[in-house]
Amino acid sequence: MIISLVRMPPDGLIFKHHYKAGELDTRECDFELKEPPLVEGRAMCVGMDVRLRGDVKATISAPCDRCLNEVTIPVEIPFDLFYAPADPGAGYTGEHELRKRDLDFAVFENDLIDLDEMVLEQLELELPSRVLCREECRGLCPQCGADLNLEQCDCRTQIDPRWQVLSDLKAGMEENDK
């Protein structure tokens, strides 16, 4: 969804959009959409910039880092973003403009702001750096790929002798810690 800033009312432009399944292209994202996002908020002019405030609600999913099972993550993300015009024209002096560029300003062109891009970016940022189905997830066996949450495979009993040295060492260190 693209919002047009032409004829913006003085108290801002209210927007609300409930995405349909498949409306957003998430092929480049590290998550999938379980529930398409609902985005709502208000766009306001601040000088020549535009301030976008509101929130995005959605349910996303991503594979667990350890066991690869799908993890469902409901999110509600408040945003407060500034957009600067791509070509500010005569309105800005150089120095002022440079200082603004240092800040995290997005850019808009032709009085249009692409909400799709913004929504996907917000969701991407919200995705935890480590996705776990649960804190104590035991993951997959590195040797046979069995889901260790569901079954105990036999690999542990046939541990590679080279690793056995390491694990004895580790056990010894843990002993010493006590």
Ligand SMILES: [Zn+2]
């Ligand atoms: Zn897991």
Ligand SMILES: [Zn+2]
């Ligand atoms: Zn195994």
